Amino acid sequence: MEETIVDINLKDKEEYVINMGPQHPSTHGVLRFETCLQGEKVKWIVPHCGYIHRGIEKMSEKLTYPQMIHLTDRMDYLSAHINNEAVALCVEKAMEVEVSDRVKYIRTILAELTRIASHQLWWSAFGMDLGALTTFFYGLRDREKILDIFEETTGSRLTQSYITPGGLMHDVHPNFQKKVKEFCKYFRTKLPEYDELLTGNVIFRERTIGIGYMSKEDAIDFGVTGPSGRGSGFHCDIRKIEPYSAYPKVNFNEITFTEGDTYHRYLVRIKEMWESLSIIEQLVDNIPQGPIMLELKAIKAPKGDFYQRVETARGELGVYIVSDGAPQPARIHFRTPNFSNLFIINKISAGHKIADLVAISGSLDLVIPDIDR
Amino acid sequence: MALLKTFKDIGNYFREIAEGVASLIRGMKVTGRYFVKPSEIVTQKYPENRAELKMFDNFKGELVLLHNDKNQHRCDACYSCERKCPNGSIEVISSRVTGPDGRTKRVLDKYVYHLDSCTFCGLCVEACDQDALAFSQEFEHAVFDKSTLIKVLNHPGSTAEPKEEEHKETKE
Structure with missing residues (x-):
């Protein structure tokens, strides 16, 4: 009789295969971890993705570049502005045009606000996954302020479709600068609460310190970027390596730790919120005047292939456009951060308890629609 | 020497407990502050407040x-x-x-x-x-x-x- 894969894997009768997901609350989306347990310990994990595959890359081939923007919102919906910006920058690079300083400043402020909002939601959900329900309310309370700023300017709270090739859809709301400054002042008083509530908490520390160790070599091998990679000492911040938009004009630190455990991936994000605040404060007071949209006859990339990468809240997002000179891309590919970040999970969670798997997958900050796109 | 180490371990054990309890109290202080200061609560009573609930001018409804x-x-x-x-x-x-x-x-x-x-x-x-x-x-x-x-x-x-x-x- 032929042996099936399950039979081979289950030679040891102590082993037990269990599916975590696709409807598990702590995967925050439809992702299935096929987990082999030995007692309570995780032996191996196979992540199965594809439950929310929508074919965004294929759909984009029939749409013009400005029309395509709204689909990128729906990949990594927590960094919608940054996804829009990635496509916009790639198309601008292909057309060899440069947007005005005003657009660059506004794009950067919006991107950093997005990063803060994303880390706030991640902090809230991460605390909740580990049993601290309180964090969810505190995180969402502060995130609401950012969403209000987005809503006032762009008209939407989550999928803004605001940054478009050639500039912005329309100018920012007159209250924008005032509101952003108010938010920075407000959030500087609220961010220490995050540390008091969760970072110092003994239960949280016991569940995260030393759990899910990822070495720098593993991070590079698997292409783990963003805060997850920087927690292991991998210098992968695209804002530093290849500065785009207004990042060359600001001073900020790339947060890295060498410990590489769940707790330090957490700390990277907390410290990044402080850095983002400082970036916003450097830019918000001196937004220059200038046109919001470039006067372009037609938005189409010339024949050739073009690549642009940006730093989203989760890591490196690359946009690769192959163009045959038409207003639509001939082929477009997104190198999404979550897809690369996901597959390290087998390596870093093997040997840990199943309860720690929730902490480890939470610390990778996975957004499932970005994996499948 | 072994006795000293045992005393040290016992000391560490109690210190960890004390630090743990202190960290919990620190967290409880944050939540307690909002418990006695309901004016800082930001939630809205929807749908009771439908009449005065106003979206921003730019809001993309339909x-x-x-x-x-x-x-x-x-x-x-x-x-x-x-x-x-x-x-x-x-x-x-x-x-x-x-x-x-x-x-x-x-x-x-x-x-x-x-x-x-x-x-x-x-x-x-x-x-x-x-x-x-x-x-x-x-x-x-x-x-x-x-x-x-x-x-x-x-x-x-x-x-x-x-x-x-x-x-x-x-x-x-």
Whole structure:
């Protein structure tokens, strides 16, 4: 009789295969971890993705570049502005045009606000996954302020479709600068609460310190970027390596730790919120005047292939456009951060308890629609 | 020596307990502060506050064709919104009508809007040269029947607002 894969894997009768997901609350989306347990310990994990595959890359081939923007919102919906910006920058690079300083400043402020909002939601959900329900309310309370700023300017709270090739859809709301400054002042008083509530908490520390160790070599091998990679000492911040938009004009630190455990991936994000605040404060007071949209006859990339990468809240997002000179891309590919970040999970969670798997997958900050796109 | 180490271990053990309890108290202090200060609570009572709940002016609710008080809209059936829409949510149905001056022009018959497939990207409003389209403040889109999401935006009996031709004539 032929042996099936399950039979081979289950030679040891102590082993037990269990599916975590696709409807598990702590995967925050439809992702299935096929987990082999030995007692309570995780032996191996196979992540199965594809439950929310929508074919965004294929759909984009029939749409013009400005029309395509709204689909990128729906990949990594927590960094919608940054996804829009990635496509916009790639198309601008292909057309060899440069947007005005005003657009660059506004794009950067919006991107950093997005990063803060994303880390706030991640902090809230991460605390909740580990049993601290309180964090969810505190995180969402502060995130609401950012969403209000987005809503006032762009008209939407989550999928803004605001940054478009050639500039912005329309100018920012007159209250924008005032509101952003108010938010920075407000959030500087609220961010220490995050540390008091969760970072110092003994239960949280016991569940995260030393759990899910990822070495720098593993991070590079698997292409783990963003805060997850920087927690292991991998210098992968695209804002530093290849500065785009207004990042060359600001001073900020790339947060890295060498410990590489769940707790330090957490700390990277907390410290990044402080850095983002400082970036916003450097830019918000001196937004220059200038046109919001470039006067372009037609938005189409010339024949050739073009690549642009940006730093989203989760890591490196690359946009690769192959163009045959038409207003639509001939082929477009997104190198999404979550897809690369996901597959390290087998390596870093093997040997840990199943309860720690929730902490480890939470610390990778996975957004499932970005994996499948 | 071993005894000293044991004492040290016992000391560490109790210190860890004390630090743990202190960290919990520190966290409880934050939550306790809001417990005695209800003025800092930010939640709203929806749907009780429906009357005073106001969206921002730019809010992208649902697409509307603007009508003036004479039941006239500004749409000249140029199809630019339909062409710009990435999801095919807009169908403009028009016909050619010959006016009394002998010139044929396009007249809007029906402006069909599929709210169910709309992603609120705002390209239609940007594309409109006549400023005929806008987003309303409506955000309660939930319905029991899917077919009610397909809407006709031009009001019954509405006509196109006459403007360009009249201006030209006055200039001449």
